[in-house]
Amino acid sequence: xxxxxxxxxxxxxxxxxxxxxxxxxxxxxxxxxxxxxxxxxxxxxxxxxxxxxxxxxxxxxxxxxxxxxxxxxxxxxxxxxxxxxxxxxxxxxxxxxxxxxxxxxxxxxxxxxxxxxxxxxxxxxxxxxxxxxxxxxxxxxxxxxxxxxxxxxxxxxxxxxxxxxxxxxxxxxxxxxxxxxxxxxxxxxxxxxxxxxxxxxxxxxxxxxxxxxxxxxxxxxx
Amino acid sequence: xxxxxxxxxxxxxxxxxxxxxxxxxxxxxxxxxxxxxxxxxxxxxxxxxxxxxxxxxxxxxxxxxxxxxxxxxxxxxxxxxxxxxxxxxxxxxxxxxxxxxxxxxxxxxxxxxxxxxxxxxxxxxxxxxxxxxxxxxxxxxxxxxxxxxxxxxxxxxxxxxxxxxxxxxxxxxxxxxxxxxxxxxxxxxxxxxxxxxxxxxxxxxxxxxxxxxxxxxxxxxxxxxxxxxxxxxxxxxxxxxxxxxxxxxxxxxxxxxxxxxxxxxxxxxxxxxxxxxxxxxxxxxxxxxxxxxxxxxxxxxxxxxxxxxxxxxxxxxxxxxxxxxxxxxxxxxxxxxxxxxxxxxxxxxxxxxxxxxxxxxxxxxxxxxxxxxxxxxxxxxxxxxxxxxxxxxxxxxxxxxxxxxxxxxxxxxxxxxxxxxxxxxxxxxxxxxxxxxxx
Numbered sequence: 001x002x003x004x005x006x007x008x009x010x011x012x013x014x015x016x017x018x019x020x021x022x023x024x025x026x027x028x029x030x031x032x033x034x035x036x037x038x039x040x041x042x043x044x045x046x047x048x049x050x051x052x053x054x055x056x057x058x059x060x061x062x063x064x065x066x067x068x069x070x071x072x073x074x075x076x077x078x079x080x081x082x083x084x085x086x087x088x089x090x091x092x093x094x095x096x097x098x099x100x101x102x103x104x105x106x107x108x109x110x111x112x113x114x115x116x117x118x119x120x121x122x123x124x125x126x127x128x129x130x131x132x133x134x135x136x137x138x139x140x141x142x143x144x145x146x147x148x149x150x151x152x153x154x155x156x157x158x159x160x161x162x163x164x165x166x167x168x169x170x171x172x173x174x175x176x177x178x179x180x181x182x183x184x185x186x187x188x189x190x191x192x193x194x195x196x197x198x199x200x201x202x203x204x205x206x207x208x209x210x211x212x213x214x215x216x217x218x219x220x221x222x
Numbered sequence: 223x224x225x226x227x228x229x230x231x232x233x234x235x236x237x238x239x240x241x242x243x244x245x246x247x248x249x250x251x252x253x254x255x256x257x258x259x260x261x262x263x264x265x266x267x268x269x270x271x272x273x274x275x276x277x278x279x280x281x282x283x284x285x286x287x288x289x290x291x292x293x294x295x296x297x298x299x300x301x302x303x304x305x306x307x308x309x310x311x312x313x314x315x316x317x318x319x320x321x322x323x324x325x326x327x328x329x330x331x332x333x334x335x336x337x338x339x340x341x342x343x344x345x346x347x348x349x350x351x352x353x354x355x356x357x358x359x360x361x362x363x364x365x366x367x368x369x370x371x372x373x374x375x376x377x378x379x380x381x382x383x384x385x386x387x388x389x390x391x392x393x394x395x396x397x398x399x400x401x402x403x404x405x406x407x408x409x410x411x412x413x414x415x416x417x418x419x420x421x422x423x424x425x426x427x428x429x430x431x432x433x434x435x436x437x438x439x440x441x442x443x444x445x446x447x448x449x450x451x452x453x454x455x456x457x458x459x460x461x462x463x464x465x466x467x468x469x470x471x472x473x474x475x476x477x478x479x480x481x482x483x484x485x486x487x488x489x490x491x492x493x494x495x496x497x498x499x500x501x502x503x504x505x506x507x508x509x510x511x512x513x514x515x516x517x518x519x520x521x522x523x524x525x526x527x528x529x530x531x532x533x534x535x536x537x538x539x540x541x542x543x544x545x546x547x548x549x550x551x552x553x554x555x556x557x558x559x560x561x562x563x564x565x566x567x568x569x570x571x572x573x574x575x576x577x578x579x580x581x582x583x584x585x586x587x588x589x590x591x592x593x594x595x596x597x598x599x600x601x602x603x604x605x606x607x608x609x610x611x612x613x614x615x616x617x618x619x620x621x622x623x624x625x626x627x628x629x630x631x632x633x634x635x636x637x638x639x640x641x642x643x644x645x646x647x648x649x650x651x652x653x654x655x656x657x658x659x660x661x
Contacts, residue, residue: 057558057653078562085560096555096657100231112224113560156559 003069004164004195005031005054010063012049012218023049024218027063033163036190037197038206041215047199048168050215054197055088055166056080067164085113089157091186093169095149097141103152104128104137110160127155131185147178154185158194165189167198171205183208225572239541240581243633247585250534250629257527258625259601259615260520263442266611269396269435270329271369274318274469275503276479277328278486280307282461283494294493300459303493308362308465310490316470316478321367323464326357329368329435330507332514353399353608354437354446360384364448365432367468373397375408376431385429385450392429394448398610400431402445434610439511440520442601442615445608466503475502516602535636542640546570546648553648554656563649570645571638578637579630586626593622 010027013020023046031037039047052058053065056072065072067087075083089110090096097106107124128134131151141149150170157165167186171179183205190196198209206212214221229236283290294303304322311320321327358364365372365379372379382394393414400409414426434444469478479500486497501509511517553566561569598621614620648656 052654055558057657078564081557081560081562084558090558092657096551096558098552098555100228100235100552102231105227105231109556110559113556113562113565160560 001032001034003030004033004067005029005197006064006066006069007054008064008066010050010053010060010065012046012053012058013061022218024053024060027218027220029213029220031195031197033195034190034193035195035211036187036209037195038209038212039197039199039215040201040203040206040212041221045215046218047215051166051168051197051199055090056084057090081113085110085160087162087164089160089162089165091150091153091157091165091167091170093172095141095146095153095173097149097152097156099141102138102140103133103144106141106152107155107159109156114160124155124159127159128152130158131155145178146174147181150174150178150182151185154182154189158189162194164195164197167196169199169201171200171202179205225569225576228569229573229577236545236577239545240577242541243538243578243581244585244588246534246538247582247629247633248589249530250632251586251589251625253527253530254629254632255599255625256523256601258628259599260440260523262613262615263440263601266436266442266613268329268439269370269433269444272503272507274472274475275368276467276469276475276482277323277501277503277506278311278465278467278482278490278497279499280304280463280465280490280495281498283496289494291494295459297459299493303495304460304463306492307490307495310492311465311467311486314482314485318468318470319363319367320468321362321364321466322359323466324357324359324460326355327359327364328464328466328506329356330438330503330510332438332510353395354443356446356448358383358448358450360450367466368435369468370435371433373400373431373433376410377429379432382430382432391424391426392450393426394430394432395428396434396444396446397431398434399445399447399608400428402608402610438514439507440516440602442609442611444610462498531632534632535639538633538636539640542574542637543644546574546641546644550648550651550656554651554653557649557653558657563646566649567642567645570648571641574637574641575634578633582626582630582633586622586629590622593618598622598625 007027007029010024010029011022012024013022015021027050039050041047049058053060054067056065056075060073063073067083072080072083098109101109104121104124107127108120111120111123125134125137128137131154133148133151133155136144136148136152141152144152150173154170157167165186170186171182174182179202186196186198187208196209198205200206285292285295294300308320308322311317323331361384363383365383370379372382376382377385385392385394395409397409400407400412403409403414404412409428409431412428414428415423432448435446437443437446467482469475479502483497483500486500490497508517549570553561553570556566556569557563598618599615601615609616614624
């Protein structure tokens with residue numbers, strides 16, 4: 001199996017004027033192409049920090065990160081932004097839709113920053129069809145239910161056809177029915193070949209994924 | 223296009239900024255217009271060369287003053303003494319030429335008068351208007367000393383300085399006045415109709431044409447008539463007068479004035495005449511301007527404009543600063559999905575510039591409605607005097623466009639400062655922190 005994500009001895013320390021907090025320490029992890037990986041652990045153990053480092057939203061204090069075999073730790077901000085745009089899709093617990101944009105414009109956001117994206121509106125419409133919201137294109141986030149908002153967020157994550165989807169507690173703000181719908185969508189995407197890494201507190205959801213890793217106090221627990 | 227769409231999507235939250243900018247653009251117009259006109263007027267050429275000029279005030283002893291010599295108070299001796307004073311000044315090292323002013327002779331003098339000659343093309347009245355009047359004295363290098371140039375088709379200033387315009391009814395006029403009365407023609411030899419002191423009308427012939435001079439600063443009029451002041455020398459003994467001195471160069475002019483004063487205090491005592499003061503022509507113009515209250519009026523304009531400008535900068539910069547900082551979460555989302563720092567800054571800058579531009583155009587159109595009815599700032603124009611300066615101020619369209627451009631640039635500059643600094647700061651904030659700020 002092809003390794004698409006490889007973390008070597010990743011550490012992350014948050015430093016303020018008075019204290020240093022070790023969020024992650026010595027994390028080694030490999031994720032294969034098409035794998036659905038769950039990250040579990042108690043609150044504050046570093047799950048989201050790890051996801052953010054994998055997603056290039058945050059930089060590790062030390063250690064190496066390779067995506068698709070490419071060493072990314074030393075990339076400049078602009079290069080990281082481009083890499084994120086082309087290869088990664090994000091789904092957040094609180095959706096992070098832009099409230100002043102309607103559904104289709106929200107979905108088009110990643111394409112705005114990609115050259116030669118083609119017909120952006122058409123691609124966004126296709127992504128919305130995939131999540132079953134093609135009839136809601138002109139609605140604004142405030143007019144959507146939590147489940148619908150998260151489906152829009154998933155459409156936004158996949159519109160640019162990234163290979164890896166990073167989901168940070170995607171069902172954390174949803175009821176069980178909506179959670180089920182979102183998980184079905186994520187499994188569907190995984191079945192299409194997407195690599196998915198999901199942070200979750202839900203053991204049942206984690207059990208349904210290919211692999212579960214546990215974090216405790218910034219360490220990987222086997 | 224995406225920026226306009228973003229603005230439209232944000233319309234509910236930015237409508238008050240739009241209204242504020244419209245009001246600010248109108249107010250800035252009201253404040254900037256008189257200041258722009260005043261600055262433009264101040265930059266107009268005077269028409270004479272005052273760089274190397276100094277003015278010596280030659281006083282005359284009162285009959286009851288110690289040292290008064292009654293024997294030298296006759297008309298002949300008095301006139302000879304005046305000539306002697308002028309001769310001594312002409313012979314002083316570094317003096318190029320000297321002329322005399324016995325009143326109404328100096329441009330910039332508050333006492334200059336207005337006249338209303340009519341253009342009489344063989345007794346046909348065509349124009350009636352007010353022009354500035356100056357008196358000069360034949361044989362005193364008046365035009366050369368002041369640096370007034372003769373116009374094309376006119377006798378030279380050397381010849382004009384010798385022209386006795388009092389008899390037989392000759393005058394010298396400025397080119398602008400000639401063009402006003404006889405457009406496209408050489409005014410030399412043309413005739414005016416003037417009312418004489420006894421109320422009778424008589425023809426006055428144009429003996430020469432010189433380039434225009436400004437009657438008084440900061441007035442914009444360039445129309446003037448020069449009469450030879452015959453009545454001053456011949457009627458009665460001369461009292462106080464001014465000697466206008468052109469120095470060979472303008473270096474250390476203040477020091478030269480002091481040296482001239484030190485020398486003249488002793489050497490210029492002639493009969494009952496003595497040197498009272500010496501000042502540069504610039505100081506003379508400044509004093510005149512002060513006596514008219516012009517600096518105070520200008521200062522008030524500048525202070526008001528400055529005060530408004532500070533408030534404008536603080537208000538607009540502050541508004542856009544806050545508005546930009548408010549979008550930190552949105553920028554975090556955009557950065558997560560691939561927006562670089564440059565595109566974040568560019569997007570916010572572009573949107574705000576478009577918003578300000580639309581607001582400015584709206585404000586300018588509103589002001590246009592007012593200006594169409596009430597006019598635009600005219601600046602300092604003599605009451606009744608011809609304003610012949612063909613510049614942007616008197617053309618409504620040009621005037622409106624130029625001041626609008628100034629106001630637009632001012633506001634856009636504020637918008638850029640108010641957006642760029644926080645936008646750069648927002649673009650540098652950690653993405654994870656910006657995303658957290660939304661939660």
